[in-house]
Amino acid sequence: MLSFVLVIIGVITAYFGSRYQLRLVYSAYVNLLVVLGLQVFMGNARITNLSHSAFMGIGAYAAAICVTPQNIKALSLPNAPWGLNAFSFDPLTSALIAIAITGTIALLVGFLIVRLTGIGATIVSLAFLVIIHALFLYRTDIFKGNQAFFGIPQVFSLTSVVILAALVVFGVRIFRECRWGVALRASADDEVGAVSMGVDMYRLRLIAWVLSGMLLAVAGIAYAYFLGTISARPFYFNHVFLTLAMLIFGGMRTVTGAVLGTFLISLGLEMVRWLETGPVIMGIDLPEALGLSGIALGAVIVFTMALRPSGIMGENEIEDLVLKN
Amino acid sequence: MEYVVQQIMNALAFGAEYALLALGLAIVFSIMGLVNFAHGEMIAVGGYTMVAVSALALQNPLIIIGAAILVAMIASVTLERVAFRPVRYADPTTGLLTAFGVSMILQNLFLLLVSPRPIAVTSLYFLEWSIELGTLRISSLQLFETIATVAVILLLMFFLKRTLLGIAMRAASLDFEMVRLSGVKANRVFAIAFMISGLLAGIACVFIMARRGSVDPHLGFDPVLKAFVACVVGGFGSLPGAVLGGFLLGAVEVAMLVMLPQSLGGMTDAFVFGIIAVLLIWRPDGILAPRTEKGDKQ
Secondary structure, eight states: OHHHHHHHHHHHHHHTTOGGGHHHHHHHHHHHHHHHHHHHHHHHHOOOOOOHHHHHHHHHHHHHHHHSOHHHHHHHOTTOSTTTTSOOOOHHHHHHHHHHHHHHHHHHHHHHHTTSOHHHHHHHHHHHHHHHHHHHHHOHHHHOTTSOBOOOOOOOOHHHHHHHHHHHHHHHHHHHHSHHHHHHHHHHHOHHHHHHTTOOHHHHHHHHHHHHHHHHHHHHHHHHHHHSOBOSGGGSHHHHHHHHHHHHHHOTTSHHHHHHHHHHHHHHHHHHHHHHTOOEETTEEOOOOTTHHHHHHHHHHHHHHHHOTTTTTTTOOHHHHHHHO | OHHHHHHHHHHHHHHHHHHHHHHHHHHHHHHHOOOOTTHHHHHHHHHHHHHHHHHTTOOOHHHHHHHHHHHHHHHHHHHIIIIISTTTTSOHHHHHHHHHHHHHHHHHHIIIIIOSSOEEOOTTGGGOOEEEETTEEEEHHHHHHHHHHHHHHHHHHHHHHHSHHHHHHHHHHHOHHHHHHTTOOHHHHHHHHHHHHHHHHHHHHHHHHHHHOEEOTTTTHHHHHHHHHHHHHHOTTOHHHHHHHHHHHHHHHHHHHHHSOGGGGGGHHHHHHHHHHHHHHHSTTOTTOOOOOTTSOO
């Protein structure tokens, strides 16, 4: 488990040489946080969740509203209701408030989600994503819709997000192996069997759901604190698909899979994006191909599902591979 | 009075569209447990076919409509062969994610090969005129939509209850192994299910296009999302449930459009989904879900 964290830190130090890729790597780490948050619920309860970007958005906006200084908010949100533009906190307090808010919302939604059977839960989570996005777009007086919400202090650097990611990897892994995680995975494998052994499935799912929501809020906060501006657009379908592909490709049942998938897809996608702009390879001038990255992502999902439905890692964590051989 | 009748017509037309799509989803789900997220792309395929056919200077609207429906059916069956066969007996989550991937690929193919911008299709505007019945004014398109949906549902019922393949399909949703043992080819059952699903998407496509008048790569997404919600409300995999859910959703949506003040216009969908969510607290498995005990043979 610890080796795992070390691997990550090794990767970063390797990356520190090339500073121009800083933003790229940062977004990969934020996505890693998202994928980990997703894994907590999807991987353990085996219910596909499509609302994760909404929770990330809630976290990001809540933190942004709390942390942005009053004078900037007076400018950007002149008509905000409930005196939202009349206060500001320091980054840590804001982050905690944002996590608490997201956790509460996750709890309320969770009461509904955990009672539904597999497919129903997925569709309702999708509906939730649409609701939240509509809310972001509609309440321009609070969220500024598709325009940029600016003036968030940029308190995060790559180092801080890497430390955060390492901590979260650790935490998610512990959750997977702890009493709750094991019981939850058992209930996903055999619902009747697990319940008859005294597993309170709904409560466990709710715990995983809320935890997942809070981790997603952390990801959203990390995103907002680094970029300094946010808008509603990144918290919608494209991002949902992207992170979902990452988790599936790596293997959603394990934490190792989540990490591996995130890095492989981030890397692969960057290459496809380069192809998309129409580069010249060996004298052949390739045309611009908008939408290629989407096709690639879709293809990754389809082929993973057709050839290896449990992802690259399957049921194995990294220790299983390293220690047994 | 006229106002009320008009709104009821609105609700019926909305509901008809959702019911058509929801039926297409439910028929595939009931047989192979696949949540077909790529269903919306069938609508877009139909829409682009309309563009192509009218570009070939075939302005006869019947040809355009026929071609759109036909291509949607062919596309649906092709998808079954190419993409969904490997995951046929996999668990629903695998199927759902595959369908997601397929949907992404298709959407981006439209983006790449056709255009990210909407393309206008004007040849279906003739469907829309207003009928005056005494003091009532009704849109013909809504009338057509409701009638077509009722007709399709009746035809489908006839097919499922009276023909051999239909009976085989209903049996397949209960116990597929047994159906195969009785000598019905599995491939044929799947192909028919997808063909019907494509047909329903094609018909829905005609009405959606007649109303919107343009096609873009994400055309099918919104209606299919609604259709999914309709399926969940009605009980996933239950055909009557899909129809009921579709019309219920249409009614709720129109009620919201009528009752919400203008200033909350952008929030209609949010309210609709909110109400549906409350409904699901009452019946978590949907209103007409088949009653199975957990642990029964699926």
